[in-house]
Amino acid sequence: xxxxxxxxxxxxxxxxxxxxxxxxxxxxxxxxxxxxxxxxxxxxxxxxxxxxxxxxxxxxxxxxxxxxxxxxxxxxxxxxxxxxxx
Amino acid sequence: xxxxxxxxxxxxxxxxxxxxxxxxxxxxxxxxxxxxxxxxxxxxxxxxxxxxxxxxxxxxxxxxxxxxxxxxxxxxxxxxxxxxxxxxxxxxxxxxxxxxxxxxxxxxxxxxxxxxxxxxxxxxxxxxxxxxxxxxxxxxxxxxxxxxxxxxxxxxxxxxxxxxxxxxxxxxxxxxxxxxxxxxxxxxxxxxxxxxxxxxxxxxxxxxxxxxxxxxxxxxxxxxxxxxxxxxxxxxxxxxxxxxxxxxxxxxxxxxxxxxxxxxxxxxxxxxxxxxxxxxxxxxxxxxxxxxxxxxxxxxxxxxxxxxxxxxxxxxxxxxxxxxxxxxxxxxxxxxxxxxxxxxxxxxxxxxxxxxxxxxxxxxxxxxxxxxxxxxxxxxxxxxxxxxxxxxxxxxxxxxxxxxxxxxxxxxxxxxxxxxxxxxxxxxxxxxxxxxxxxxxxxxxxxxxxxxxxxxxxxxxxxxxxxxxxxxxxxxxxxxxxxxxxxxxxxxxxxxxxxxxxxxxxxxxxxxxxxxxxxxxxxxxxxxxxxxxxxxxxxxxxxxxxxxxxxxxxxxxxxxxxxxxxxxxxxxxxxxxxxxxx
Numbered sequence: 295x296x297x298x299x300x301x302x303x304x305x306x307x308x309x310x311x312x313x314x315x316x317x318x319x320x321x322x323x324x325x326x327x328x329x330x331x332x333x334x335x336x337x338x339x340x341x342x343x344x345x346x347x348x349x350x351x352x353x354x355x356x357x358x359x360x361x362x363x364x365x366x367x368x369x370x371x372x373x374x375x376x377x378x379x380x
Numbered sequence: 381x382x383x384x385x386x387x388x389x390x391x392x393x394x395x396x397x398x399x400x401x402x403x404x405x406x407x408x409x410x411x412x413x414x415x416x417x418x419x420x421x422x423x424x425x426x427x428x429x430x431x432x433x434x435x436x437x438x439x440x441x442x443x444x445x446x447x448x449x450x451x452x453x454x455x456x457x458x459x460x461x462x463x464x465x466x467x468x469x470x471x472x473x474x475x476x477x478x479x480x481x482x483x484x485x486x487x488x489x490x491x492x493x494x495x496x497x498x499x500x501x502x503x504x505x506x507x508x509x510x511x512x513x514x515x516x517x518x519x520x521x522x523x524x525x526x527x528x529x530x531x532x533x534x535x536x537x538x539x540x541x542x543x544x545x546x547x548x549x550x551x552x553x554x555x556x557x558x559x560x561x562x563x564x565x566x567x568x569x570x571x572x573x574x575x576x577x578x579x580x581x582x583x584x585x586x587x588x589x590x591x592x593x594x595x596x597x598x599x600x601x602x603x604x605x606x607x608x609x610x611x612x613x614x615x616x617x618x619x620x621x622x623x624x625x626x627x628x629x630x631x632x633x634x635x636x637x638x639x640x641x642x643x644x645x646x647x648x649x650x651x652x653x654x655x656x657x658x659x660x661x662x663x664x665x666x667x668x669x670x671x672x673x674x675x676x677x678x679x680x681x682x683x684x685x686x687x688x689x690x691x692x693x694x695x696x697x698x699x700x701x702x703x704x705x706x707x708x709x710x711x712x713x714x715x716x717x718x719x720x721x722x723x724x725x726x727x728x729x730x731x732x733x734x735x736x737x738x739x740x741x742x743x744x745x746x747x748x749x750x751x752x753x754x755x756x757x758x759x760x761x762x763x764x765x766x767x768x769x770x771x772x773x774x775x776x777x778x779x780x781x782x783x784x785x786x787x788x789x790x791x792x793x794x795x796x797x798x799x800x801x802x803x804x805x806x807x808x809x810x811x812x813x814x815x816x817x818x819x820x821x822x823x824x825x826x827x828x829x830x831x832x833x834x835x836x837x838x839x840x841x842x843x844x845x846x847x848x849x850x851x852x853x854x855x856x857x858x859x860x861x862x863x864x865x866x867x868x869x870x871x872x873x874x875x876x877x878x879x880x881x882x883x884x885x886x887x888x889x890x891x892x893x894x895x896x897x898x899x900x901x902x903x904x905x906x907x908x909x910x911x912x913x914x915x916x917x918x919x920x921x922x923x924x925x926x927x928x929x930x931x932x933x934x935x936x937x938x939x940x941x942x943x944x945x946x947x948x949x950x951x952x953x954x955x956x957x958x959x960x961x962x
Binding site: 296299300303307310311314318319322323324326327330334335336337338341342344345346348349350352353355356357359360363364366367370371 | 446451453454457458461462464465466468469470473587588590591592593600601602603618619620624627628631632635655658659661662665666669672673676957960961962
């Protein structure tokens with residue numbers, strides 16, 4: 295039971311952290327120069343990801359995580375009453 | 381009222397508020413003192429975390445730094461926000477589930493060793509003091525510039541305020557003052573940003589104005605900036621000048637370092653439930669993102685306003701702020717071509733970079749410096765990057781109350797961070813060193829007393845750092861993040877995600893990360909300063925980014941050494957299983 299919970303948790307982490315890596319290190323740094331050929335408003339796209347977009351997406355990622363984990367907790371909630379005893 | 385009386389009023393009112401909150405939320409037990417009785421609402425905790433996190437450096441220096449770095453400045457923006465994703469996903473919920481008081485507590489228990497606990501305490505104290513020195517200095521600078529009191533007196537006033545609510549209230553007092561301080565600092569940051577955004581682009585939202593066209597023109601702000609900066613011989617504003625690998629490593633070192641900073645991590649120990657720790661990290665990042673997404677806009681506005689208001693202007697008719705900051709010694713002008721006009725362009729204006737002021741005035745009434753002019757370029761202006769945010773309202777000619785507000789906001793940012801740092805220092809002394817290692821028999825009441833005493837001592841030491849700033853404060857910031865990334869973060873991360881890691885592996889890992897990162901930074905920042913550029917760096921990685929490599933070394937060594945020694949005892953497996961459980 296707990297093994298399944300942990301595995302599901304790891305899957306969520308891997309997916310979300312891949313997105314985290316892609317938007318910051320990917321779009322903001324590695325591919326930033328090639329994205330710069332596209333423009334949104336006055337921003338070059340790569341520059342926008344480096345100074346604005348990545349920050350907004352970080353916030354979104356955490357809230358997606360909160361949502362998914364709450365759902366997961368509910369599914370596996372059997373005997374624990376949230377208050378830790380360790 | 382003039383600007384100065386307004387500043388006194390705003391600063392006085394905000395201080396009265398902090399003291400009032402401190403009296404209302406006194407700590408009664410060690411549980412209150414260390415983790416606010418685990419009763420903090422996640423949204424309030426998010427605000428407190430944001431204030432805890434956003435220091436004098438974020439408030440005062442960051443936008444100025446980015447204004448001069450352009451796109452390279454993204455390392456701070458992404459590094460200091462992206463770390464919260466790591467914190468929320470990899471550390472905060474598990475450490476909250478563990479449910480103890482301090483970060484070394486987790487390391488000592490997980491690696492069943494007081495030696496590991498001690499290594500963690502040493503790293504923690506080093507990281508936190510490095511950080512706190514900068515805060516006290518920030519308090520001093522704001523006092524001397526805006527209230528015209530002596531820098532030292534400013535530091536002492538700041539110490540008294542922090543003393544009052546940190547020693548009395550502990551984590552509980554700090555939490556609720558930080559909530560108030562967040563409100564003050566974010567308001568103080570946004571108001572001038574909105575004003576300036578309207579002035580420059582006509583758009584009231586700085587984040588959008590940043591990408592908008594200039595007032596009365598169809599040119600985009602950023603295109604104009606690119607053009608102006610290249611005309612003056614700088615790198616184009618929206619292009620990188622550092623190498624990709626260096627930008628990558630600096631960003632990573634700042635992210636992992638952020639996630640490993642003890643004063644941020646303990647904030648998540650104060651919420652009632654594990655799910656609250658996750659939610660709280662999300663709120664913290666929202667509150668932080670409000671400032672961090674505004675900062676690069678402020679940078680762009682400041683850069684263009686600065687160039688517009690001084691370039692080819694006669695010194696004698698230069699704006700008042702120019703001469704005010706010259707008086708403080710953070711701006712200097714050397715009329716290289718003797719035409720009486722200010723010329724600003726790329727390169728250091730003076731030999732030896734920092735101005736050394738001497739008695740007397742030049743032909744136009746400017747302060748004289750003993751430095752020779754740097755003849756390699758035509759730049760005549762030395763400007764300290766730290767002043768951009770503080771000078772910004774003046775540069776944009778905003779009303780006096782906005783300037784007063786900025787002063788109160790800068791103080792809130794510096795004091796809130798200082799208090800958070802002092803608390804983790806005192807908790808690691810009274811809890812980890814005394815209670816858990818050397819004096820296990822003390823009662824809760826005695827421990828609380830020791831916690832208060834060590835908080836008081838920590839404040840005194842921090843104050844001394846502010847009054848006699850060690851010349852190396854700026855250099856050691858790389859240290860704080862590098863060490864947090866290469867020692868604390870991997871120890872916590874592996875402790876949760878790799879059960880097999882034993883005491884020997886963890887200690888070897890932490891020590892190797894600590895030694896590698898420190899030696900690299902000390903070599904380039906203190907011993908061979910003249911070698912501190914890309915050709916000599918390991919793989920072209922600057923000392924600012926080396927913490928990331930230190931972290932990799934830590935992880936590899938920890939896992940390798942672990943495999944030579946026996947598995948951790950059964951109760952550690954149970955403990956890790958327990959923190960992984962929903």
